[in-house]
Amino acid sequence: MVVIPRQTRQRAEILDLLEDVDEFRSAQQLHEMLRARGSSVGLATVYRAVQSLSEHGDVDVLRTEDGESVYRRCEQRSHHHHLVCRSCGRTVEIEAGQAEAWAAQVGAAHGFDDVDHTIELVGTCSTCRAAAAS
Amino acid sequence: MVVIPRQTRQRAEILDLLEDVDEFRSAQQLHEMLRARGSSVGLATVYRAVQSLSEHGDVDVLRTEDGESVYRRCEQRSHHHHLVCRSCGRTVEIEAGQAEAWAAQVGAAHGFDDVDHTIELVGTCSTCRAAAAS
DNA sequence: CTCCTTCCTGAGAGTGGTTCCCACTATAGC
DNA sequence: GCTATAGTGGGAACCACTCTCAGGAAGGAG
Numbered sequence: 112m113v114v115i116p117r118q119t120r121q122r123a124e125i126l127d128l129l130e131d132v133d134e135f136r137s138a139q140q141l142h143e144m145l146r147a148r149g150s151s152v153g154l155a156t157v158y159r160a161v162q163s164l165s166e167h168g169d170v171d172v173l174r175t176e177d178g179e180s181v182y183r184r185c186e187q188r189s190h191h192h193h194l195v196c197r198s199c200g201r202t203v204e205i206e207a208g209q210a211e212a213w214a215a216q217v218g219a220a221h222g223f224d225d226v227d228h229t230i231e232l233v234g235t236c237s238t239c240r241a242a243a244a245s
Numbered sequence: 246m247v248v249i250p251r252q253t254r255q256r257a258e259i260l261d262l263l264e265d266v267d268e269f270r271s272a273q274q275l276h277e278m279l280r281a282r283g284s285s286v287g288l289a290t291v292y293r294a295v296q297s298l299s300e301h302g303d304v305d306v307l308r309t310e311d312g313e314s315v316y317r318r319c320e321q322r323s324h325h326h327h328l329v330c331r332s333c334g335r336t337v338e339i340e341a342g343q344a345e346a347w348a349a350q351v352g353a354a355h356g357f358d359d360v361d362h363t364i365e366l367v368g369t370c371s372t373c374r375a376a377a378a379s
Numbered sequence: 380c381t382c383c384t385t386c387c388t389g390a391g392a393g394t395g396g397t398t399c400c401c402a403c404t405a406t407a408g409c
Numbered sequence: 410g411c412t413a414t415a416g417t418g419g420g421a422a423c424c425a426c427t428c429t430c431a432g433g434a435a436g437g438a439g
Binding site for chain 2: 386387388389396
């Protein structure tokens with residue numbers, strides 16, 4: 112019942128690009144980067160690709176403060192969370208076992224089942240802090 | 246330097262409505278509810294009101310899964326988090342001291358400053374679970 | 380109470396991210 | 410190769426949200 116996406120030039124190029132990028136990027140940014148690389152992929156195709164990739168767990172999705180979806184290919188394929196620099200976008204993948212245990216416990220205490228959690232951290236990384244101080 | 250918004254019929258009606266509503270609601274939903282009540286307030290005004298209210302900490306904002314902003318007047322005016330039923334929208338305000346301590350600690354461990362956190366929980370409440378089981 | 384400044388309101392136009400439509404093209408199994 | 414089928418792309422459509430700007434109301438000064 113699992114549908115395997117067809118292997119096309121476009122998907123390959125998008126995956127290649129994602130390998131080279133370390134920060135969360137929007138579909139539009141990815142599209143622009145592809146064009147800058149000289150490859151032509153339609154914007155709609157980029158949207159379809161990142162969407163399908165995220166459904167398969169191959170990329171992670173975040174929503175920015177202004178509602179834009181941003182994507183990133185993470186090292187860890189298993190469930191994890193992110194600590195993102197609000198200035199440069201540098202991203203650290205973090206384990207949140209402790210916070211997740213707390214979430215499950217709080218949910219249970221209020222009689223809730225199947226509790227999903229959204230946990231994301233945003234801060235200023237040491238590099239950007241040093242740059243700002245100068 | 247704090248700007249106090251002028252007191253108008255529209256803002257009063259929106260606040261009144263928010264008092265009566267217990268779930269997170271979008272600006273558009275609030276607008277519709279106002280019209281249903283017989284009061285006419287422009288959609289733009291609803292957007293402006295909830296935005297200003299949220300900036301003043303009088304209402305809480307959440308982003309739904311599809312990127313829509315939803316608003317709710319909470320009991321606690323101090324910082325807190327939410328456990329929301331994915332089926333009926335029932336909302337419980339929760340303390341997250343434990344999770345916040347964890348967030349600050351993780352941030353510090355990676356050299357990040359001014360770490361903000363987004364922590365929201367979604368589950369199925371006992372009432373909805375019972376209803377689904379029947 | 381009245382005037383006047385300033386802010387608020389609202390209808391519609393504009394914006395921007397995302398999805399849809401659909402004719403065309405490329406993939407993968409045979 | 411051939412064919413069925415899925416993917417592609419450009420533009421239109423969509424939708425939440427914001428802006429514009431002229432008219433109206435709030436509230437302080439006198």
